[in-house]
Amino acid sequence: MTKIYGIGVGPGDPELITVKGLRILRSCGVVAYQSAVGHSSVARAIVADYLRQEQIEVAYHLPRALSGEGVDYDRAIAPILPYLDQGQDVAVLCEGDPLLYGSFMYVFTRLRSQYPIEVIPGVCSPLVAAAVLGLPLSYRQEVFKIIPATAPVERLKTELGTVDACAIIKLSNHFAKVRSVLTELNLLHRAFYIERATMEEQKVIPIELVDPQNVPYFSLILIPTQSVL
Amino acid sequence: MTKIYGIGVGPGDPELITVKGLRILRSCGVVAYQSAVGHSSVARAIVADYLRQEQIEVAYHLPRALSGEGVDYDRAIAPILPYLDQGQDVAVLCEGDPLLYGSFMYVFTRLRSQYPIEVIPGVCSPLVAAAVLGLPLSYRQEVFKIIPATAPVERLKTELGTVDACAIIKLSNHFAKVRSVLTELNLLHRAFYIERATMEEQKVIPIELVDPQNVPYFSLILIPTQSVL
Numbered sequence: 001m002t003k004i005y006g007i008g009v010g011p012g013d014p015e016l017i018t019v020k021g022l023r024i025l026r027s028c029g030v031v032a033y034q035s036a037v038g039h040s041s042v043a044r045a046i047v048a049d050y051l052r053q054e055q056i057e058v059a060y061h062l063p064r065a066l067s068g069e070g071v072d073y074d075r076a077i078a079p080i081l082p083y084l085d086q087g088q089d090v091a092v093l094c095e096g097d098p099l100l101y102g103s104f105m106y107v108f109t110r111l112r113s114q115y116p117i118e119v120i121p122g123v124c125s126p127l128v129a130a131a132v133l134g135l136p137l138s139y140r141q142e143v144f145k146i147i148p149a150t151a152p153v154e155r156l157k158t159e160l161g162t163v164d165a166c167a168i169i170k171l172s173n174h175f176a177k178v179r180s181v182l183t184e185l186n187l188l189h190r191a192f193y194i195e196r197a198t199m200e201e202q203k204v205i206p207i208e209l210v211d212p213q214n215v216p217y218f219s220l221i222l223i224p225t226q227s228v229l
Numbered sequence: 230m231t232k233i234y235g236i237g238v239g240p241g242d243p244e245l246i247t248v249k250g251l252r253i254l255r256s257c258g259v260v261a262y263q264s265a266v267g268h269s270s271v272a273r274a275i276v277a278d279y280l281r282q283e284q285i286e287v288a289y290h291l292p293r294a295l296s297g298e299g300v301d302y303d304r305a306i307a308p309i310l311p312y313l314d315q316g317q318d319v320a321v322l323c324e325g326d327p328l329l330y331g332s333f334m335y336v337f338t339r340l341r342s343q344y345p346i347e348v349i350p351g352v353c354s355p356l357v358a359a360a361v362l363g364l365p366l367s368y369r370q371e372v373f374k375i376i377p378a379t380a381p382v383e384r385l386k387t388e389l390g391t392v393d394a395c396a397i398i399k400l401s402n403h404f405a406k407v408r409s410v411l412t413e414l415n416l417l418h419r420a421f422y423i424e425r426a427t428m429e430e431q432k433v434i435p436i437e438l439v440d441p442q443n444v445p446y447f448s449l450i451l452i453p454t455q456s457v458l
Contacts, residue, residue, distance in 0.1 A: 008356075015249035018239070018352060022248055042430065061413045097352075100366045100373065108365060109458045119360035121352045123247060123326075127237075130328040131348035136337060137329045143388055144329065144375040151370045158370055162387060188233040229302065 002087045004115050006081075006098040006108060008122015009046045011062040011218075012199035016128065017047065021120045025050055028091035030083045034076075042218070043093035043103075058083065058090075062103055073106045080107065084115055092124045097216075098123040099167070101148070125220060126167035129197045133204065135224040138165040142225055148175035156181045160223075163187070168221040176212040178221065188224060195219035231316045231346050233309075235327040235337060237351015238275045240447075241428035245357065246276065250349045254279055259312045259321035261287040263305075263332045271447070272322035272332075287312065287319075291332055302335045307436040309336065313344055324447075326351040330377070330398070354449060355396035358426045362433065364453040371454055378403035385410045392416070397450040405441040407450065416452060424448035 005024050010016035017025070025031065025047060035041035041059060044051075051057070060079045063071055098104035098119050103192055108117060126146060130137050138144040142164035147156065149171045160166070160181060168178055182188045193207045196218050206219065234253050239245035246254070254260065254276060264270035270288060273280075280286070289308045292300055312319055327333035327348050337346060346396065355375060359366050367373040371393035378400045389395070389410060397407055411417045422436045425447050436450065 010247070013249065016247050016350065018245050018247055019251055020242065020244035023244070085443075096263070097356045099364070100356060101368065105365045105368060106458055112363070117363070119363070121245065121356040121360045123237075123352055124356065125348045125351040127326045127329060127353065131350045134341070134346070134348070135328065136334045138375075139330065139334060141377050141380045141384075143377070143380065143384070146367075146373040148370050148372070151372065155370075155372070158391060229335055 001116060002084050003089050004084070004107070004111060004117045005089065005105040006117060006119040007091050007093055008097040008102070008120060009043050009093050009095060009130045010123040011096050011125040011197055012046060012202070014046055014049060016123050016198065018120060018122065021122065022050060024120060025091050026052060028055070028089045030056045030058060030088045030090040031093065032060060032080050032090050033093040034060050034062045037061045037063060043095045046095070047093060055077040056083065062106060072127060074110060077107050077110060094122070097124045100124050100146070107157070125169065125197060125218070126222065128168065129194045129220055129222050130224070131192060132197050132202070133192050135192060135220070135222060138225050139227050139229065142227065149178045153177060153181060157185065160185050160187060163223060165225045166223050170217060171215045171219045171221065172217045173215070175202045175210060179207065179212070190223050190226070192222045192224070193219070194222070230345060231313050232318050233313070233336070233340060233346045234318065235333040235346060235348040237326040237331070237349060238272050238322050240325050240354040240357045241275060241431070243275055243278060245352050245427065247349060247351065250351065251279060253349060254320050255281060257284070258317045258407060259285045259287060259319045260322065261289060261309050261319055262322040263289050263291045266290045266292060270322070272324045275324070276322060285312065291335060296358045298346055303339060306336050306339060307413040310431070323351070329353055329375070343375050354398065354426060354447070355451065358396065358423045358449055358451050359453070361426050361431070362421050362423060362451060364421060364451060366451070366458065367454050369455050371456065378407045382406060382410060386414065389414050389416060392452060393451050394454045399445045400444045400445060400448045400450065402444070404439060404444040408436065408441070414450045418457055419452050419455070421451045421453070423451070
């Protein structure tokens with residue numbers, strides 16, 4: 001029976017896809033990926049060298065809506081459907097991991113009652129940022145949090161107020177807000193900033209020097225453990 | 230110059246190692262892995278089929294001490310040192326990801342001032358559990374927490390009291406404590422239990438039916454998002 005595969009391609013370096021993800025990616029007749037309207041697909045760029053010429057490529061467009069309100073997701077993922085109806089297996093690419101803040105979830109929740117879906121997990125960006133920066137994240141009894149910068153200030157304060165270690169993701173135009181909360185909570189000296197980890201345009205910038213007007217979506221702040229082992 | 234590689238081998242399925250992790254694993258003359266005293270190495274078992282006969286294997290033993298107190302970690306990792314002194318590259322295996330609760334961190338923090346170390350991130354267990362269970366973890370502004378079951382009850386209550394979605398790891402003999410907290414906070418109906426995800430002995434058990442006396446270390450509870458997309 002025709003099947004959908006949600007493949008986590010990792011955060012940027014093409015070699016950070018899993019062996020299984022690569023095998024299944026190459027075995028499917030159809031490869032689908034999302035992109036913001038007017039932009040090329042980041043996930044497709046990551047696996048570009050692995051694609052076979054005879055594979056059919058299908059792009060679909062998800063607006064990057066904060067709340068999701070007013071977005072017609074059924075219509076957004078519709079370009080995939082004809083291939084499934086034809087009985088073709090479709091590999092749907094997703095940056096990082098498909099089920100952790102991944103664009104694949106919009107496909108997953110809509111189509112899982114109609115088609116078998118297998119998810120191939122991927123390396124998520126906090127782990128890659130830690131590897132690039134050389135920072136152990138968390139040990140033993142410590143809680144590790146992944147906090148979207150898009151959360152309200154009060155929530156940021158609550159979660160950061162009890163933090164052992166965390167990654168603050170989706171910074172974009174929320175960077176100034178986050179830096180201000182970190183300063184208020186006396187956490188700025190523990191915070192490390194990285195953008196586009198393992199992509200060609202990777203940048204590591206001291207957090208005091210980051211220009212809040214120039215922070216991309218694929219950026220994050222790490223607060224590593226303070227424990228000494 | 231001789232180099233240490235910390236390789237995340239993922240949580241169980243040998244195909245969930247990254248392409249880069251596999252390439253580097255096979256390129257090193259020496260492969261090191263830790264195991265609990267008296268047990269075989271889980272990380273070695275995951276990559277067993279990838280090892281080359283001419284690779285030198287080095288086991289070292291880390292006790293699974295909760296606090297780490299009284300453990301001589303310098304002595305524990307000593308078996309690796311002669312190979313580095315000989316100028317050989319050493320691949321140190323680690324289940325899941327090396328820097329997120331990984332046994333590799335004991336090697337990393339001790340040897341990074343003496344040798345160049347490159348960390349190859351791995352897929353961590355919450356992502357794999359979500360893929361096996363077919364559960365989207367978190368969306369949009371939601372905070373995702375990784376909470377060790379070994380944390381004190383009050384900390385568990387604080388973190389779970391504000392939870393959007395989380396993974397509770399390292400259950401072992403802390404399962405009964407965690408289940409009692411989940412019950413008290415009215416979260417039990419949202420909780421899913423899985424052990425040894427993607428390993429041969431993988432088990433998914435309804436959380437009410439789990440026997441607290443028989444919960445392995447490689448088990449976790451997922452509380453997925455409640456959002457509907």
